[in-house]
Amino acid sequence: MQRTRSTNVGLSLPQGWKISRLGVLFISRFAPCLPSMTRKPFSFALLFAIAASLTQNQEVIASTEVAEACAASGEYCGSEQSGPNCCSSGNYCQPWNPSYYQCRPTLAQCGTPEVGIDYYGDDISDFAGMKLPEECCNKCSQTSGCAAFTFINYGWDGQTHCYLKSGTGSKKNVAGAISAVVSCSTSNGGYCGNSRGSTCCPTSTYCQPWNADYYQCNDVPAKCSTQLIDVDFYGNDLGVTFGEYPWDCCNKCAATPGCVGYTFVNTDPRGPACYLKTSLSGRRASVGAVSGVVDSPLVANNTPVAGSHVQTQIRSGALKSRAVNLGGWLVSENWMSWESPLWTDIPSDQAWRGEYNVMKILGKTNGTAVFEEHRKTWITEADIKEIADTGVLNTVRVPVGHWIIRDATTTPGTEGDMFASGGLKYLDTLVNDWAVKYNLAVMVSLHAHQGSQNGYEHSAPVTIGSVGWSTSQTNIDNSLKFATFLAARYKNSPAFLGLALMNEPIPPVDRTVLQNYYIQAPLVRHDRRATIC
Known part of the structure; x- marks a missing residue:
């Protein structure tokens, strides 16, 4: 056997062997203590074996030392500032809040999560309020099409959020997030639980309840990729049939x-029941029920609904609207837009009195130029993209004033003469371009009505504190024109979710006049495509 020389201890080693630092240390310390061994080849072989053993076990020794230094289950393991530290075998570092991470056992059906990672995109659904990531893992394992999840313990609204995913999406670094892939050993057609609880099913299958004691993994229906177990879309029935799968x-x-989803129940005394639904808004827990969402529902003329945009999913009840307000943009409010150059020449004791009074100070020509620059820069496409990129928000609410429609039509009354023109093109861009491009729904809030419905800054009153909307038929007619114009303009936009007909009306607004305004608005009576709130 070819040999190489070790310059450290003057001993021959077989080719490919090495003596680690620990091995050299052993030889240098203990060889002098064994003088009789130095004269016997067997003794050197024994010494080599010990050194080699130390070399081979060096990583084990180091791993043991690290393991001893890692936090045990239940112990503190880091923070948002320091990042997650190591935990003992079989545990991971769970973020509970920015200051406290804790070692917890790995997830039975999801293994060791990735801490500080968000599987961005590929969302199936979002559940708020779950206490533990184990619940999120289990929910994913029980949900048709769910392959992974992201759990956030302190979300945008202060609650925990469990995001079920069809895949791992694009991984992003997000402090406080944990993400994991679900593993499932149940085969298609296999047992997956009972009415007391269900387990996982493989990809492209779901856990179908046949009776209280037997749930089975079955293929997801080709036209209904979302299957919800133990869920009933209560109410909104279009019809019911019996005896089907x-x-x-x-x-x-x-x-x-008109059918957007269904609920299938095996326990109806008349036989297996299929309830067709016009809306998914009545969702509630019901053990043994299975509810599905149609991927491409038909409208009355049998043409496919443009269901790819989130607005359609919100309208059908398949998703909840999670919105942010685009305040201070098309209706000025100093308290939220005080950083804008708009306010440079406005005295601080006048800035809070509303847009009508701001325009009185600036004058029509100068004010129009100032507001044009403000509208162009206060909210931009980059802001809309950033909202969409949160992965949480799916809707924007944009306040507008009665004068905005004067860019394209006339209105009853003269109050609108005071305001800067040019706002309508920005609303058009938001509804018809940016929101479509970034898959956000738009709720247009009729914030400022002629005569003012509350006297507040955001209603742009002629005199701050004065409430005169319901005292004049001209004002009411102006509001009807305001609402119907915008509804007609945007009703066919994929992103348009609807109108909020009036923001915060307060006494002395006449209640009967207000109710009649809601009733008289043509979109309430004729246009079901435009939602009101």
């Missing part, structure tokens, strides 16, 4: 104009 229920709904 759940996948037949999906096909029937997909072929029925």
